Amino acid sequence: MTQTIAFHTLGCKLNFAESSDLLRRFVNEGYKEVGFKDKADVYVINTCTVTQIAESKCRNAIRQAHHINPKAIIAVIGCFSQVNSKEIEKIEGVNIILGNDDKHLLIEKVKESEKRIINDEKHEIDNSVIDISSLKSFYSSYSSNDRTRAFLKVQDGCDYFCTYCEIPFARGRSRSCSIEEAVSDAKTLAKQGKKEIVITGVNIGDFGKERNETFLDLIKSLDKVEGIKRYRISSIEPDLLSKEIIDFCFSSRAFLPHFHIPLQSGSNKVLKTMKRRYLREEFEEKVNYIHELMPNCFIAADVMVGANDETEDEWLSSYKFLESLPLAFIHVFTYSQRPNTLANKIGEVIPVHLRRQRSEELQKLAYKKKEEFYKTNINYECKVLWEETKKDGKMYGFTNNYIRCQREYDSKYINTITTEKIIKLSKDKEYFIIENL
Numbered sequence: 013m014t015q016t017i018a019f020h021t022l023g024c025k026l027n028f029a030e031s032s033d034l035l036r037r038f039v040n041e042g043y044k045e046v047g048f049k050d051k052a053d054v055y056v057i058n059t060c061t062v063t064q065i066a067e068s069k070c071r072n073a074i075r076q077a078h079h080i081n082p083k084a085i086i087a088v089i090g091c092f093s094q095v096n097s098k099e100i101e102k103i104e105g106v107n108i109i110l111g112n113d114d115k116h117l118l119i120e121k122v123k124e125s126e127k128r129i130i131n132d133e134k135h136e137i138d139n140s141v142i143d144i145s146s147l148k149s150f151y152s153s154y155s156s157n158d159r160t161r162a163f164l165k166v167q168d169g170c171d172y173f174c175t176y177c178e179i180p181f182a183r184g185r186s187r188s189c190s191i192e193e194a195v196s197d198a199k200t201l202a203k204q205g206k207k208e209i210v211i212t213g214v215n216i217g218d219f220g221k222e223r224n225e226t227f228l229d230l231i232k233s234l235d236k237v238e239g240i241k242r243y244r245i246s247s248i249e250p251d252l253l254s255k256e257i258i259d260f261c262f263s264s265r266a267f268l269p270h271f272h273i274p275l276q277s278g279s280n281k282v283l284k285t286m287k288r289r290y291l292r293e294e295f296e297e298k299v300n301y302i303h304e305l306m307p308n309c310f311i312a313a314d315v316m317v318g319a320n321d322e323t324e325d326e327w328l329s330s331y332k333f334l335e336s337l338p339l340a341f342i343h344v345f346t347y348s349q350r351p352n353t354l355a356n357k358i359g360e361v362i363p364v365h366l367r368r369q370r371s372e373e374l375q376k377l378a379y380k381k382k383e384e385f386y387k388t389n390i391n392y393e394c395k396v397l398w399e400e401t402k403k404d405g406k407m408y409g410f411t412n413n414y415i416r417c418q419r420e421y422d423s424k425y426i427n428t429i430t431t432e433k434i435i436k437l438s439k440d441k442e443y444f445i446i447e448n449l
């Protein structure tokens with residue numbers, strides 16, 4: 013009888029690429045995918061540990077799966093498993109726990125569990141999480157469940173150890189695939205008809221350093237892959253976003269005017285406490301350079317509010333700095349203490365109510381910036397890649413500079429790129445009405 017499997021993925025694009033890759037293998041082995049709210053024989057939860065909220069969502073997902081089918085095999089994999097497998101062992105219904113180095117063993121582990129159930133052997137948890145220090149291998153992954161766009165994993169882990177961040181303890185040291193492997197995956201995705209690739213990793217600017225390859229070399233090679241019309245860089249550290257990379261994206265065939273750059277704070281004092289590798293002036297210089305070169309470029313920044321040493325003065329200075337930048341959007345994160353991190357020992361802790369208050373204030377600025385950016389794009393001639401989603405007789409797509417647009421649904425436009433003029437913002441300010449050129 014066909015076994016059914018359901019995936020629930022939390023966290024970053026990297027996790028989605030890895031889950032999609034694992035699911036593809038199960039389907040190739042004859043498993044049938046069902047929704048996570050449906051009854052399944054196997055449940056896989058690909059976890060995240062970036063915040064306390066992410067971890068509690070993982071626990072809830074495990075309990076939900078066990079509630080729907082108490083006899084199901086439940087596999088808990090990824091970052092939360094890597095940093096806290098002992099806690100996960102205590103949650104009822106868990107059969108398999110895998111960290112970030114042995115996710116690729118998932119199918120074997122599920123088959124072993126199935127055998128144990130068939131042989132009516134005693135339930136035992138298979139916890140194969142290895143110590144983070146021995147996490148050396150890199151597993152390529154790409155997502156393929158979206159007809160239009162794919163996430164391509166090119167790098168994993170991080171050597172930066174910013175004081176607030178737990179990722180190096182969950183994903184290990186920086187490592188990556190070779191340019192040849194990345195180009196081969198991109199060619200596979202082109203053959204599958206994908207038009208857009210989002211290049212992803214943990215600290216992708218550090219790509220290839222273990223084999224004398226660079227991120228600039230990588231994007232130059234990917235730009236030559238026929239069939240892929242568009243590339244987005246998921247996120248790149250300010251100190252690793254060189255002028256050469258910006259210039260190449262500007263003059264390239266397929267790299268889009270869209271940059272996502274984690275700033276984290278607009279205060280140099282807080283950046284030092286975070287042990288970030290740049291000061292705000294360097295960030296400002298790069299953002300202004302991009303804006304001069306590509307005025308319609310979508311520049312987004314990650315900012316964490318309420319981190320240690322963010323006194324009232326530092327907060328106000330940070331806010332004013334962000335207000336002054338030509339950003340299209342700000343992704344706002346509220347600082348939360350993470351186990352293992354240095355931040356628990358250094359700097360002045362900011363009360364939680366102040367963190368929340370600042371998060372609300374910065375969210376407002378983020379939407380104000382987005383609206384301002386949108387307004388500068390009225391009458392902008394752009395290329396839109398149309399997706400297959402149909403809602404209320406409409407279909408949607410993103411412009412090259414990451415603006416969401418809507419048109420009357422017509423299946424002939426799915427996964428095609430058309431030239432459009434941006435006319436006006438929709439009432440709910442969620443997308444643009446366009447005029448086909």
Ligand code: SF4
Nearest residue numbers: 170172173174177179
């Ligand atoms: S660069 Fe810093 S914030 Fe980003 S993953 Fe590495 S340690 Fe975490």
